[in-house]
Amino acid sequence: MTELICIVCPRGCHLKVDEENGFSVTGNSCPRGAEYGRAELTNPTRVVTSTVRVEGALHPRCPVKTNVPIPKKLVFEAVRALNGVCLEAPIAAGQIVVKNVCGTGADFIATRNLERR
Amino acid sequence: MLDLIVIGGGPAGLAAACSAWEGGAKNIVIVERDRELGGILNQCIHNGFGLHYFQEELTGPEYAGRFIRMLKSTGVEVRLDTMVLDVTEEKEVHIVSAAEGYRVLRAKAVILAMGCRERARGAISIPGSRPAGIFTAGAAQRYVNIEGRMVGSRILILGSGDIGLIMARRMTLEGAKVLACVELMPYSGGLNRNIVQCLQDFGIPLYLSHTIVDIKGNARVEQVTIARVDARRKPIPGTEKIFNCDTVLLSVGLIPENELSKKAGIRLDRRTNGPVVCENMETSVPGIFACGNVVHVHDLVDFVTAESQRAGAAAAEYIARGERPGCDVLELTNGDGVAYTVPQRIRRSGVKKSAEVFFRVSRVCGRSTLCVRCGDGDIAEFKRDHLAPGEMEHIVLPKALLEKCGSGNLTISVKEVSHD
Structure with a gap:
């Protein structure tokens, strides 16, 4: 039995995950909590957010995120994949910045619009 | 016009x-x-x-x-x-x-x-010298995320508000070493999920009931001393820990x-x-x-x-x-365990279906009942499994209920049933 705090939403439910019984979850208030509890002990994942360089915009950085969660153990490798990336304004939110991050199938996408200045 | x-x-x-x-x-x-x-x-x-x-x-x-x-x-x-x-x-x-x-x-x-x-250093009177390298967490967040400037490489965070926790992760992902997050109170001011995904995910220690007692440095922060505090939040001599770092982030409210x-x-x-x-x-x-x-x-x-x-x-x-019309006003007051309420006044004539009341509790509580009292009688009760000052609470008072209670004050208080 492992105790976890659910991070799916700000409510922060106190979960209990039973590894011996097919990772059954108790203490969750919603189905996503059960899914999180199971995943956290089998294949923990995170959405990774960071920034990349951008030229020709109001700011020198553009925020990005992985469009789907990636394995937690690849988080540092994923942010390293952003080193040296430089975008050219205009940027549209949702545009792909790095494809197939570390072979996970996830893409880094821009999370805001930046107009050309 | x-x-x-x-x-x-x-x-x-x-x-x-x-x-x-x-x-x-x-x-x-x-x-x-x-x-x-x-x-x-x-x-x-x-x-x-x-x-x-x-x-x-x-x-x-x-x-x-x-x-x-x-x-x-x-x-x-x-x-x-x-x-x-x-x-x-x-x-x-x-x-x-x-x-x-x-x-x-x-x-x-x-x-x-x-x-x-943000509350800044001046508002919380941290002892020590005044070198460069002390930022509010939000200022550092702006430097890093918008201006593209790194603020330091070995970082200590004072306060465990959400911005401080978020910045602990952010600075770690940007290649800095976050040595610790230090919180004066015996509980964190941030959301539980942020303690998990911003500190625990990266092995960053959280020192509860601790504070900074000294900052050393000439041009730049060089060393920070923290100590455990007693129940009156006074540092306890002999419990000091020293961190060699170049940056202090403040997330103190x-x-x-x-x-x-x-x-x-x-x-x-x-x-x-x-x-x-x-x-x-x-x-x-x-x-x-x-x-x-x-x-x-x-x-x-x-x-x-x-x-x-x-x-x-x-x-x-x-x-x-x-x-x-401003007549028929119920004033909201905080009873035991409640720090404030918003709104502070309810004009019954202005309530359409129900009035929402937001508030914070003043201490961490386990299973509790939130009691709404008007005059001499309790008019509503709400059950909660867990209450913490870091998490805003919210109750809905239906119009019918507000009309039933007499005039005067509405008092919201916390009754703890059992401690976690």
Whole structure:
């Protein structure tokens, strides 16, 4: 039995995950909590957010995120994949910045619009 | 004469302006001092926003982007790079900008949506010398996420508010070593999920009941000493720990920014540091409304949005119909275990279906009952499994219930059933 705090939403439910019984979850208030509890002990994942360089915009950085969660153990490798990336304004939110991050199938996408200045 | 002036173009101002437009107000201006709309969300590049409002997990810029897009579909005018110098009771708003100089705008209604600012080192009197390398967490967040400047390489964080926790992760991902997060209180001021995904994920220790007792450094921070504190929050000699670091981030609380509210003669609440508001977010000055972190500091932007939509709708109603009768007022007071309530006053005649009350508890509690008392009798009870000062609570009081209770005060208190 492992105790976890659910991070799916700000409510922060106190979960209990039973590894011996097919990772059954108790203490969750919603189905996503059960899914999180199971995943956290089998294949923990995170959405990774960071920034990349951008030229020709109001700011020198553009925020990005992985469009789907990636394995937690690849988080540092994923942010390293952003080193040296430089975008050219205009940027549209949702545009792909790095494809197939570390072979996970996830893409880094821009999370805001930046107009050309 | 304008219908409405909204001061601040962050999440509160954006939602309030959109709702006022939908409510029928047409001549609306948002005044924003920054170069763009979106407020602090623009630097909150992490995800976790919008779960309540959009039922999906967005980053700060994405959340702001959706409201900016909504605003663009309205006829609301936006004045960027423009500072508000003064607001008067007569709803004159004095503004200044490099492009247009000094001007006075007049409106039928005003919405205050100035947000809050961070408590800085001066407000908490940390001992030690005054070298470079001490930032508020939000300032560091702006440097890193928007300006693209790294603030340090070996970092200690004082305070465990959400921005401090988020920055612990952010600085780690940017290649810095975050040595510890140090919290004066015996519990964290941040959300549990942030302790898990920002500290525990990266093995960053959280020292509860500890504080900084010395900062050494000549030009730049070189060494920080922390110590355990006793129940009266005084450092205990002999419990010191020394960290060699070049940067200290402060995440020690947020203060609603109410200089303009004071100038307008608006009554403030000493518990929230924000305006005293009614059920529709109207302040003590008729026609001036307030919403978002200028009223009380929220932990979720989704709740800022909901509150601001109520303020926007109420402002539109005021513009169309004039002042709401102020009789039949219930004053809300905090009983045992409750730190403040928003709203502070409920005009029963103004309640449509129900009144929502937001509040914070003053201590961590296990299984508890929230009691609402009017005069001599309890009129409602709400069960909670867990309560913490870091998590805003909220109850809904139906109109029928409010009408049943007599006049006078409504007191909200916490009765703990069992301790966790």
